[in-house]
Each structure stands twice: as structure tokens, then as C-alpha cells.
Amino acid sequence: MKLLKVLILSLLLSPVVHAERLKDIADIQGVRDNQLIGYGLVVGLPGTGEKTRYTEQTFMTMLKNFGINLPSGVRPKIKNIAVVAVHADMPPFIKPGQTIDVTVSSLGEAKSLRGGSLLQTFLKGVDGKVYAIAQGSLVVSGFSADGMDGSKVVNNTPTVGRIPNGAIVEREVPSPFGTGDYLTFNLHDADFTTAKRTAEAINNLLGPGIARALDASSIQVTAPRDVSQRVAYLSTLENIQVEQADEAAKVIVNSRTGTIVVGKDVRLLPAAITHGGLTVTIAESPQVSQPNALANGNTAVTQNSNINVSQADRRMFMFNPGTTLDELVRAVNMVGAAPSDVLAILEALKVAGALHGQLIVI
Structure with missing residues (x-):
């Protein structure tokens, strides 16, 4: 080949102006996902678990919580258990009793989580509070197989699995959506021209002075205090068409x-x-x-x-x-x-x- 192995040329044609909905180019400040994380045990593995000190300690702690104390010096054989990290994203406005998906990842030497079940695991936020509880059977797309001669076959990632709707929300995250006299839209790609056009598009629809650009990323919009009115108000705003500025060369x-x-x-x-x-x-x-x-x-x-x-x-x-x-x-x-x-x-x-x-x- 004379030139590049791969050469991609974007936007070779003459400039075409595209209008995008406000909901596609901006987010509402304070309305976001929240990350949750927990530490737990996966049981029921077909001999693909692990036997490490911290796995034994976690297992013994679980037994003590159920009132079971093993004799001193007894070390259980737990090749069907693995310690895991559990994480999930908690969407905004989700309420207690609703469910979210969780991802389960092995922390130790487990060969595979395929066929395992996650025991009750507390999922905490950055403030240390429990916001959801996860439990259920894992869906693992990968697998691994070992031969007697030391050969090994691994497909995808057998040490990571998912549990659809595997966590029940126990606590709601406070949202600033219903407070204050203003709402602020944050553009995904900061640009002064796009911020100016967004404010103008809102003012052209709702009247002068309703919106103003604070900087290249943020547009502040006056909003009603009543929450139900604010929902209808935002339903109108997020569908406004805005012409984005051309990217820098x-x-x-x-x-x-x-x-x-x-x-x-x-x-x-x-x-x-x-x-x-x-x-x-x-x-x-x-x-x-x-x-x-x-x-x-x-x-x-x-x-x-x-x-x-x-x-x-x-x-x-x-x-x-x-x-x-x-x-x-x-x-x-x-x-x-x-x-x-x-x-x-x-x-x-x-x-x-x-x-x-x-x-x-x-």
C-alpha cells in the first residue's frame, strides 16, 4: 500500500448544519448516575473457586454471622467459593424497591465464576451508606478448560459475570432537581458558540431572559418551583432543536x-x-x-x-x-x-x- 494502513477522513463533504435536540447534547446539572460497590462471596462453583487466606476469613465471618463457630484449627475446604467485587450504577430518580443490574468480578485466584451464585452483598455509595442489596445467580459468558498436560483454553472472561436486576434499591439518592429557581444544562462538548445558540433557542421559545449562558459549558434556565410543572417544563426544553457549532480544526x-x-x-x-x-x-x-x-x-x-x-x-x-x-x-x-x-x-x-x-x- 502506498499510504496508510488505515486512513479515515471525516467530513470530507461540504459543511452540513445539523440541529440536535437539547437532550442529546446536554445533561441537567445534578441529575446523574451514582456508583455503588460491595464485597461478597460467590458460592456453588464446580471446583473453580479458590482457597486463600482472605477467602477463608470472609467465609468464617459469614458463618459467625449465622451463629456457626468451627473448632479451632479447622480449615474448611472451599474450592467452590470465590471472593468478588460487586459494582453497579444507580440511575437518577430510582426509588426503593426497584432493581438495577450488577457486575460481579473475581478478586482472587478463582478460575471461573460460571455456575455460581452471589450471596447477599451490601452495595455502598461514596458516603459509606448502603443504597442497594445484591444477590442472585450469575450469567457468565466466558469459560475455561484445563488439560492434564497443562494446556488451557480460555474463551472471553470467565471471572466476570452479570446479574440482571440483581440488586434491590433500599435508599433513594437525594436530587437537586426539585429545588431552587433555576436549572442548569451542561453541554457534553463545551463550546461558546453552542452555549450561546442554546440560550437563544430557549429564549426564542419561552421569552427573553429565561436562559443565559454562564460559560462554554453551562446554560442557566429559570424554572418553576412546583415539581409537576417543572417536569412538563423540562419535557418541552429537552426537545428544543439546537444547531451545534462546528468543531475546531x-x-x-x-x-x-x-x-x-x-x-x-x-x-x-x-x-x-x-x-x-x-x-x-x-x-x-x-x-x-x-x-x-x-x-x-x-x-x-x-x-x-x-x-x-x-x-x-x-x-x-x-x-x-x-x-x-x-x-x-x-x-x-x-x-x-x-x-x-x-x-x-x-x-x-x-x-x-x-x-x-x-x-x-x-
Whole structure:
């Protein structure tokens, strides 16, 4: 291939203005998911569990909670048990008694959680309070198999499983939705132009002074205090159509995969590019130096270096003011550059001030 292994060009066509719903480009401040986490035991594994100190300690603690005390020095065989971390996301406005999905991940040396059941596990928030209780049978998509000769087959990830509707919500998270005289929309992608257009779109629908842009990300909107009225109010606001501003001119380069994404607004200033195919080859060929039998000397190994330099026939390309992305790509294709060479060309253009756009390497 002459140019890139992978070359993706975004938005090559002429600019097209798309209006998006407010609900698709912004969130309401304070209305968000909350992360929950817990520590528990998975039981019933078909010999794929673990036998570690902390697994035994967790198991013994569970037995004590049920009033069972094993004799001193007795260590139970618990190859069908695994200690796990349980986590879930608690959506906003969810109420006690409703259920959420949970993810269960092995913490120790368990080979697989397939066929196991999670025992009652408390899920806590960042404040240390219990917000949900998880329990149930795991759904594990992966599996593993071991052979007598030490061979092993693993498909997907057998040490992670899910429990659909596996946790019951016990506590509601307070929300600022029904408090105050204002609601604030936070844009997913901060942009002053989009923030200004959003405020204007709301004011055009509801009247002047209802909304104002606080910065490039936040738009403050006056809202009714009555919660039921506020719900109907937001139902109208979230469906308002807003024309998003064009993104800044960017060239994104993934140096590991050779992927290049170039925005439609990237332009070149007057510049000339040459891609020299200079090749330097250094070959070392050791030689043994044997002294004459009558001479007083020692056998030695000497290095014989052959250096070969070749210059391929390449052409120089001149870019006029306002050169488009399409012209740039065609020219680089004609040069026949590899992904690493293209990155070097883009970096050189940026340093020379000839690349109109941000060069971002990830």
C-alpha cells in the first residue's frame, strides 16, 4: 500500500448544519448516575473457586454471622467459593424497591465464576451508606478448560459475570432537581458558540431572559418551583432543536495503529513538501585475523563494515493558500508515504506553521 494502513477522513463533504435536540447534547446539572460497590462471596462453583487466606476469613465471618463457630484449627475446604467485587450504577430518580443490574468480578485466584451464585452483598455509595442489596445467580459468558498436560483454553472472561436486576434499591439518592429557581444544562462538548445558540433557542421559545449562558459549558434556565410543572417544563426544553457549532480544526493521529482522522476544516498555508526516500544500510561482517606462523602475534577478530546509502527518486509538492484536505491526501498518496512518514510530515507542517488546525497524537 502506498499510504496508510488505515486512513479515515471525516467530513470530507461540504459543511452540513445539523440541529440536535437539547437532550442529546446536554445533561441537567445534578441529575446523574451514582456508583455503588460491595464485597461478597460467590458460592456453588464446580471446583473453580479458590482457597486463600482472605477467602477463608470472609467465609468464617459469614458463618459467625449465622451463629456457626468451627473448632479451632479447622480449615474448611472451599474450592467452590470465590471472593468478588460487586459494582453497579444507580440511575437518577430510582426509588426503593426497584432493581438495577450488577457486575460481579473475581478478586482472587478463582478460575471461573460460571455456575455460581452471589450471596447477599451490601452495595455502598461514596458516603459509606448502603443504597442497594445484591444477590442472585450469575450469567457468565466466558469459560475455561484445563488439560492434564497443562494446556488451557480460555474463551472471553470467565471471572466476570452479570446479574440482571440483581440488586434491590433500599435508599433513594437525594436530587437537586426539585429545588431552587433555576436549572442548569451542561453541554457534553463545551463550546461558546453552542452555549450561546442554546440560550437563544430557549429564549426564542419561552421569552427573553429565561436562559443565559454562564460559560462554554453551562446554560442557566429559570424554572418553576412546583415539581409537576417543572417536569412538563423540562419535557418541552429537552426537545428544543439546537444547531451545534462546528468543531475546531483537528488532526487526530493514533501513533500505535496508524489511524489518522482529519477534520473538514483543516487547511494548509503555502508550503512545499518533499518525502526523501533516503536509505542507510550498515552491515557488519566479522573477520578473523590470523598472524603468520613465524610472526610473534595473537589471533584477533576484526570488524569489516559495509555502509550503503541509497536515495529514491521522490518529488516535491507545492501547496497553494487554502489547500483542502482532499488535495493534501491525494498529494501524500502520490508521495507514497508510510503511516510513520505521514505523521512526520504533519508534525513538520505544524512546526512550520503551515497546518491550520490542531495536531493531536494519541
